[in-house]
Amino acid sequence: MEKSLKTLAKEAKLRMKRGFWQKCEEELDIKRGEARDMGMSESRMERYFQEKVGKTIQGEVPDEFYLKVRSLLLSEGEVSDAIGRLTDTEYYNSLGYSERQRYTLELSEKYLCALERFKREYEFELKGKRDS
DSSP: OOOOHHHHHHHHHHHHHTTHHHHHHHHHHHHHHHHHHTTOOHHHHHHHHHHHHHHHHHTOOOOHHHHHHHHHHHHHOSOTTHHHHHSOHHHHHTSOHHHHHHHHHHHHHHHHHHHHHHHHHIIIIIHHHHHO
C-alpha cells in the first residue's frame, strides 16, 4: 500500500520529535569507532548502516527464509547440503520434475542472496559482539 505524501511527512516529523536521527548519529559514531578499532572499512560500514536505517524507516518485515539461513549459518556455518536443509520437503515432493528443478534453482538463488546479506551483517554486527 502506497502511503500519501502527507502520511510520510507526519512519520518523518514524528521521527524528528522522538530524536530518531540523533540516536542514529550516535549509533553511527559508535559503529565507526568499532569498525576503526577492528581495522574495517568505515565507508563500507556507513553504507551498511544507511541501508539498515532505510529498512527501519520503510518498516521492512523480517524475512522468514533469511532467518532460517541465518540460524543455520550461526549454528553450523556454511554447509554443503544447505539447499537440502532449506527445502520444504512436502512441497518439493508434490512437484513434477521440471517444477522441482525450478524450485531448486530459485531456492539456490534465495540462499545466495541470504548468504551475502548474512556476511554483510556478520561483518558489522555479529562479529563485533562475538569478539567482545
